[in-house]
Structures are given as structure tokens and as C-alpha cells.
Amino acid sequence: MKKNISRRKFIGISAAAGVAATLPLSGCKKTEVTSSDYDAQAIVVGSGFGGAVAALRLCEGGVKTIMLEMGKQYTVSPNSNVFANMLSPDGRACWLKTKTIAPVVSFQFDIPKYVGVLDRVDFPSTYMRIYRGTCLGGGSVVYGAMLPYARPEFWDEYFPFVPYSEMTNKWYPKVKSVLNFSTVPQDILDNEVYRFARVGLKQCEKAGMQKVMLNVGVNFDTIEGEINGTKKKSALNTELLYGANNGYKNSLDRNYIPAASATGNLTIKTLHKVDYVRHLPNDGYELTVHEINEQGDTIAIKKFTCKHLFVNAGVVGTMQILLKSKYMGGLANLNDEVGKHWGNNGNIMAMRTNITEDTGAKQCIVPVSAYGNLDNPIAPLLAEQTPFPIGMELKQLLTLVITKNPERGYFKFNPTTDKAELFFDKSQMELSRQAMQHFIDQLNAANGGTLDRTWYFGGKGFGDDFTYHPLGGAVLEKASDQYGRLKGYKNLYCLDGSMMPGFSSCANPALTIAGLAERAMEVIIREDFN
Numbered sequence: 001m002k003k004n005i006s007r008r009k010f011i012g013i014s015a016a017a018g019v020a021a022t023l024p025l026s027g028c029k030k031t032e033v034t035s036s037d038y039d040a041q042a043i044v045v046g047s048g049f050g051g052a053v054a055a056l057r058l059c060e061g062g063v064k065t066i067m068l069e070m071g072k073q074y075t076v077s078p079n080s081n082v083f084a085n086m087l088s089p090d091g092r093a094c095w096l097k098t099k100t101i102a103p104v105v106s107f108q109f110d111i112p113k114y115v116g117v118l119d120r121v122d123f124p125s126t127y128m129r130i131y132r133g134t135c136l137g138g139g140s141v142v143y144g145a146m147l148p149y150a151r152p153e154f155w156d157e158y159f160p161f162v163p164y165s166e167m168t169n170k171w172y173p174k175v176k177s178v179l180n181f182s183t184v185p186q187d188i189l190d191n192e193v194y195r196f197a198r199v200g201l202k203q204c205e206k207a208g209m210q211k212v213m214l215n216v217g218v219n220f221d222t223i224e225g226e227i228n229g230t231k232k233k234s235a236l237n238t239e240l241l242y243g244a245n246n247g248y249k250n251s252l253d254r255n256y257i258p259a260a261s262a263t264g265n266l267t268i269k270t271l272h273k274v275d276y277v278r279h280l281p282n283d284g285y286e287l288t289v290h291e292i293n294e295q296g297d298t299i300a301i302k303k304f305t306c307k308h309l310f311v312n313a314g315v316v317g318t319m320q321i322l323l324k325s326k327y328m329g330g331l332a333n334l335n336d337e338v339g340k341h342w343g344n345n346g347n348i349m350a351m352r353t354n355i356t357e358d359t360g361a362k363q364c365i366v367p368v369s370a371y372g373n374l375d376n377p378i379a380p381l382l383a384e385q386t387p388f389p390i391g392m393e394l395k396q397l398l399t400l401v402i403t404k405n406p407e408r409g410y411f412k413f414n415p416t417t418d419k420a421e422l423f424f425d426k427s428q429m430e431l432s433r434q435a436m437q438h439f440i441d442q443l444n445a446a447n448g449g450t451l452d453r454t455w456y457f458g459g460k461g462f463g464d465d466f467t468y469h470p471l472g473g474a475v476l477e478k479a480s481d482q483y484g485r486l487k488g489y490k491n492l493y494c495l496d497g498s499m500m501p502g503f504s505s506c507a508n509p510a511l512t513i514a515g516l517a518e519r520a521m522e523v524i525i526r527e528d529f530n
Contacts, residue, residue, distance in 0.1 A: 040066040040267070043287065043306040045274050045321065046313035047071075048138025049510050050496035052256035053517035054310045056178075059265035061525045066304065067257075067266060068289060070273035070317070071095070071135035072115045076247045076254070079232050083117065083243030086365075093242045095119035095134040096296040103131075103466045104349070104398075104456050115271065115294050117243050118142045120466070121316050124417075126409065127426040128344060129466040132314050136270055137253035139314065140217075141243050143468065143510060144367050144400075145250070146384060147181045147215040150505035150512050153374060154404065158501050161482045162519065171515035178255050179514070181217040184368040188220055191227055193236060195360035197369040200385040200397055203355075207446035210372030214384065215511070218366055222248040238389050240365040248366075272302070274321050277309065278330035283490045285309040286330075308528065311486075312496040312517075315342070315470040319420040319498065322474065322486075323413035333488035337479040339411040342422065343502020345469035345509060346381070346403030348432045350440055350462050351388075351452040355395040363389035367400075373442075374506070378435035380404045382506040396452070401439065402469070403432040408502050411473055429464045436462055469509050474498035476516070483520040491528060495520055 044055045047069045058065045074082045074092075084093040089100050091114025099108040101120040117135040133139040149172060155164040189197065201211050218235070225231030226246070234246035247254065260266045271292050278286045284307050291300040311318050322338050325331040365387050374380040386398040409424030440451050457463040473479075474494040480486045484495040495517040497509055504512050 038066070038302060038304040040064055040304070040306045042066075042308040042310065043068060043285070043304060044310045044312060045287075046138060046311075046317060046496060047136050047252065047257060048133065048140065048312065048314055048496060049252065049514040050499075050517045051138065051310065051312035052140075052252040052260070053514050054312060054493070054495055054521055055266055056256045056260040057518070057521035057525055059260040059263040061529060063265060063308075063529060065260070065266050066306070067268045068272045068274055068287070068304070069136050069138075069268065069270045070292070070313075071117070071133070071270060072294065073136040073253070073268070073270045074117065074141070074243060076243075076245065078246055080245050083239060083245050086238040086240070086242055089242060090114075092116045093118060101131075103463055106458060113295060115292070115296060118241060123422045126422045126424045127429070127465050128409070128422060128424045130316055130422070130470045131466060131468050132316055132470070135243075136268065137251045137257065139510065140251040141249075141253065142241050144240060144386075144508075145217040146367055146508045147179070147217050147511040148212070148370070148382070148507040149215070150507045151374070151382070153380070154503075154505040158503060158505060159476075161477060162516070166519075167512070167515055171518050172511060174518050175511060175514040178259070179217050179250050180219075180255070181215045181250065181511075182220065183213040183215060185220055188224060188227070189368065192360060193227060193362055193364040194368065195358065196363050196387055196397060197385050199355065199357055199359050200371070201369050203443060203447040204371035204383075207443045209442075210374070212370040212372050212382065214368055214370055216366060216368055217250040219248050219250060222246060223364065223366065235364050235366050236362070238365050274313065275324070276328055276330055277311070277321060277325040279333075279489060280305070283307070285492065308491040308493070310493045310495060312494065315473055315497050316420075318494060318496055319411040319473045322494070323411060323420045324418070327413045327415060331489065331492075335479060335487045337475065338486075339420070339473055340408070341475045341478065341501050342409045342411060342424065342470070342472035343405070343407070344424070344467035345471055345502070345504055346379070346401070346405040346432050347467040347469055348401050348403060348429070348436050348462055348464045349386075349399065349457070350401070350436055351396055351398050351456045352440060352443065352449045353394070353396045353452040354448065354450045355397055356448040357395070358393055359395055359397055361391060361393045363387040365389055373439050376435050376438055378438050379431050380506060381435055381439060383439060401432075401436055402504075402506055402508070403435045404503065404506060405429070405432045407431065408472065426465075433462055433464055469497075469504065471497045471500040471504060471509055472502040475501045483523045484517075485524070493520075493524065
């Protein structure tokens with residue numbers, strides 16, 4: 001980075017710290033591999049929260065399982081350097097891109113094309129863009145590690161077939177036993193690196209909002225070591241959305257997936273992208289899979305077969321596989337609910353500036369706090385206080401908000417482009433924009449400050465055209481039964497974010513996805529693997 005740059009450019013560069021789906025294939029030589037070489041009792045497509053849960057419980061049940069992941073495996077050790085830093089990214093940062101894809105401002109870094117960990121999927125027919133993780137561990141490697149419980153006020157509206165008490169008494173604790181999440185210890189919250197969080201909590205309380213401490217899937221002992229200088233800096237070195245080099249983040253590649261591997265029943269194949277699926281006469285499945293190299297070129301086309309198939313490739317990947325397979329006739333009996341009820345979890349961002357007190361030049365990259373604004377007259381919302389660690393005092397607070405927005409989009413397969421395309425237009429975010437405006441106005445009226453309309457989000461004031469929380473497309477009790485068994489087929493399942501109806505009850509969806517997957521797998525193992 002140049003030593004002398006303008007404040008505008010410096011903020012642009014640093015925006016990467018504030019905070020997945022086509023795979024380009026070159027015309028290289030392809031090698032055909034016979035299906036008999038790749039047969040398993042179960043195949044799990046994807047290694048995110050749904051895929052990792054499914055793999056562990058299958059393997060614990062003695063089921064020989066293959067996990068197919070289109071991304072690369074990045075192995076972390078305490079002093080590793082396997083992930084790119086957000087202020088000096090390289091090809092490891094983004095999936096087959098030549099520029100970085102940070103959403104806050106327009107400035108982006110040039111990077112070499114490589115199978116990096118974060119992808120942004122842009123659709124020609126929609127206002128919305130989707131971020132996703134593209135490596136072993138899926139979204140857990142690139143997410144903000146926030147794992148709040150779904151809000152009970154809205155649960156029954158979206159999941160009437162699952163008692164909320166069952167989630168809090170059984171399934172959330174079961175996930176916690178593996179992910180080991182917690183709220184921030186008070187002594188770390190009191191440190192200078194969380195000044196921004198303390199200021200935000202004080203201001204939200206003054207504005208009459210609820211203070212919320214988030215469950216976070218990180219090792220706070222490691223972060224404490226970073227603070228006192230005994231650990232390699234990672235959370236204090238803007239390492240979050242492109243992975244964390246010292247292992248402070250409890251991502252799935254460090255718990256669920258290794259536990260599945262330790263059973264001896266899991267075979268992991270990375271850089272393997274499923275193209276389409278064909279149902280076989282014996283109620284098994286054949287998968288056509290592209291093996292790719294680290295530049296995204298196809299080096300082989302393989303056939304895999306299995307008796308039980310779990311399509312848990314994240315919403316974009318799962319919709320691509322299911323809708324293409326339905327169009328091509330391989331899964332022709334999938335019902336018409338597949339592709340519908342998509343939502344962005346009401347995601348919208350904004351930056352408050354001219355805050356009346358310092359928010360901290362040195363900030364830990366892990367979000368730990370939020371504001372409950374459930375009585376917002378436009379729409380209930382949860383606002384998460386997001387760090388913006390650029391190394392200088394700006395008196396700003398960046399916020400990611402989850403609004404209760406009933407608007408839904410849908411996916412449709414386009415044979416001309418060979419893509420499952422999302423349809424969701426700008427007008428469908430109007431409720432979220434109005435709710436966010438009311439929230440910002442309420443905070444500023446009580447505390448001072450202004451909504452920035454200059455430096456961020458193209459001057460719009462709101463970041464409303466992207467999401468980290470895509471949900472829907474194979475919704476429980478619509479496209480499937482309440483355990484993710486897709487209707488029209490036996491032994492075909494979907495247990496990723498696609499199973500949720502566009503909204504996660506004013507919370508980040510990762511914990512609820514994992515909890516619902518745990519619930520489903522208990523039944524599936526008992527009933528479908530006799």
C-alpha cells in the first residue's frame with residue numbers, strides 16, 4: 001500500500017475490513033472417470049453448517065460418506081499464513097475473481113484469479129447480490145461468527161412444526177457442544193479494542209433500545225492472547241471475512257468436519273463441483289461432478305453414485321444443482337416449491353458518522369453486540385454493531401441490520417446461461433430501507449450523529465443490494481417434509497439455508513441452520529438407515 005494516499009482512498013481501501021454462483025470453466029481437456037470408482041452409501045454436497053452436521057452424524061452412525069466441496073481446503077495452525085489479510089488481499093481472498101468484492105465502497109484491490117474463500121454471486125435479473133463461502137467449512141470460514149438464537153417472538157410464524165423450547169433446550173445446546181460459542185467476557189469488552197461496541201450499546205440504551213450481547217463462535221482466550229501480545233494477531237489484524245490465521249474462529253473445518261473424519265467413515269474431495277444429479281432406478285443417485293484446478297479449470301468430469309444424497313451446497317449451489325437437475329430430467333419429480341420463498345433475511349447496512357465520542361482507532365474485527373429494536377413501527381429488527389478497523393479514529397459506527405421483511409424472491413433455471421437465476425427487485429427492499437431509516441433517526445435523535453451518504457454504499461446511505469444470509473428455495477414443509485426430505489424422491493435431502501423460509505426470526509441464520517440440521521439428522525439416521 002502506498003504510504004501517502006488521500007483519506008477518501010484510504011477509507012476505500014479499509015472498507016474491506018468493515019465487513020457466491022458461477023464457476024468459469026475453460027475449454028481444457030476433460031477426463032472421464034467411471035462411476036464405479038466413486039460409490040458411497042451417502043454423499044454430502046457442501047461443507048457449510050448443514051453439510052458439516054449431516055456428515056458428522058452420518059459418520060457417527062457408521063455410514064460411509066463422501067463429502068464433495070467445490071472450494072479448497074485451507075489448513076490452519078497457530079502461526080499459519082494460509083488466509084489473506086483484508087487490508088492486503090491476494091487471490092486467496094476471493095473465488096475466481098480478478099478484483100476483491102468488498103460491499104461497503106466501490107474501491108477494490110486487483111488480485112490474481114484463484115480459488116479463494118469468499119464469493120459474491122451477481123445475477124443479471126435481480127437487484128440482489130449474494131455472498132457465500134467457497135472453501136472447506138463453507139460460510140463458517142468467512143462469516144462474522146455471530147450465532148444468536150432466533151428470536152422467540154417470531155419463531156412460530158416461520159417454524160410452527162418445531163417447538164421453540166425444543167431448539168433452546170436440545171438443538172442449540174447440541175450445536176454449542178461442538179462449536180463452543182459464548183458471549184464476550186467482560187474484561188475483553190472493557191478493553192480499548194471494543195470501545196466501538198461499548199459506545200454503541202450506551203447509545204442504543206439511551207435511545208430506548210434493547211442491549212444484546214451476541215453468542216460468538218470464537219476462542220476468546222486466543223483473542224485475549226492477541227490483546228496481551230502472547231498470540232499472533234489475527235482478530236486484531238482485520239482477519240475475519242477472508243479467514244483467520246491463528247485459529248481464533250471456531251469454523252467447521254476445526255470441529256464438525258475433523259470429528260467426522262476421525263470416525264474413519266468420511267472421504268473429503270475438495271475442488272469438486274457438482275453439475276447435476278440423476279435419480280437411478282434403484283432409488284440411488286448419480287452425480288456428474290467437475291474436478292477443477294486452483295484456477296477454476298475443469299481437469300476431469302467424474303461420476304459418483306450413492307444411495308442417500310444430501311444437497312447442502314448453500315442456497316446458490318443447492319438451487320443450481322436441484323433446478324438444473326429438474327430441468328434436465330434427472331430430478332423431474334421435484335415439486336414446484338423448489339426455487340421459491342427466497343429471502344435475504346432482511347439484511348441492510350448503514351454507517352452513522354459524526355458520533356459525539358471516540359469509537360476507537362484500534363478495533364477487534366469480531367462483532368459481539370447488537371441492539372434490539374423489535375418495536376420499530378415499520379418493521380422489527382436486530383442491529384448488529386459491526387467493527388470498522390482502519391487504524392484511525394473516524395467517530396463512525398457501522399451497523400448490519402436484520403429486518404422482518406416479508407418480501408420473497410425466487411430462483412428459475414435458465415438453460416441459455418446454464419444458471420439458476422434469482423429474481424428479486426429493488427422495490428422489495430423498501431420496507432427494510434424505511435425500517436433502517438427510522439432506526440437511524442431514533443439513534444441520532446437521542447445521541448447525535450448523522451447517516452453517511454458520501455463515502456459508503458455508493459452514496460445511497462444504505463447497503464441494501466447484497467446479503468450474507470441467503471435463505472430459502474427448498475423450504476421445510478413446502479419443498480420437503482419437516483426433516484428436509486425432498487418431496488418426490490426417497491433418500492434425497494436438503495439441510496442448508498435453503499430449508500429456511502427467507503427469514504431467521506431476527507437473527508443470523510447459522511446457528512438455526514445447524515440446529516435444524518441436527519434435529520433432522522437424528523430422525524433421518526433412525527428412520528432411513530435401518
